[in-house]
Amino acid sequence: xxxxxxxxxxxxxxxKQEVAEILRQExxxxxxxxxxxxxxxxxxxLRSAIVFLGFVGTPAQRKRAPVVLAENAGLIRGRVGSNVxxxxxxxxxxxxxxxxxxxxxxxxxxxxxxxxxxxxxxxSPSPAPPAA
Numbered sequence: 001x002x003x004x005x006x007x008x009x010x011x012x013x014x015x016k017q018e019v020a021e022i023l024r025q026e027x028x029x030x031x032x033x034x035x036x037x038x039x040x041x042x043x044x045x046l047r048s049a050i051v052f053l054g055f056v057g058t059p060a061q062r063k064r065a066p067v068v069l070a071e072n073a074g075l076i077r078g079r080v081g082s083n084v085x086x087x088x089x090x091x092x093x094x095x096x097x098x099x100x101x102x103x104x105x106x107x108x109x110x111x112x113x114x115x116x117x118x119x120x121x122x123x124s125p126s127p128a129p130p131a132a
Contacts, residue, residue, distance in 0.1 A: 008042055012049075014084055016040045019051050019092070022079045026072065032065040033057020038097045042090060049090040052097040062096070069094040 020037040027035065036054040043049070055062060073092050081089035
């Protein structure tokens with residue numbers, strides 16, 4: 001079982017690197033923005049994979065990116081199949097990962113709260129008893 005987990009981890013990392021390189025070569029930043037491969041989830045049978053992508057760009061590019069990725073999924077899969085030696089080339093699905101944006105929003109909100117009302121210590125130590 002542990003060997004199978006190691007194999008899945010190796011395949012995930014290999015697919016992550018390969019898909020990132022293919023996206024860099026095949027997709028125009030002007031059309032879809034800057035896409036980075038954050039992670040790849042692979043099914044236990046290695047026949048399907050979800051590619052989680054980070055995104056930086058305009059709202060129009062954000063709207064266009066999933067469409068372009070879906071249109072080019074076959075091309076990307078074919079390139080992966082020719083560059084990576086696996087028994088089966090997994091079907092690829094792409095998902096824009098919002099976790100970085102959500103994290104940035106949380107940090108911005110925390111900054112706003114901190115600037116609005118500085119935190120007071122939750123407890124203040126009691127003064128030391130007078131020396132006898």
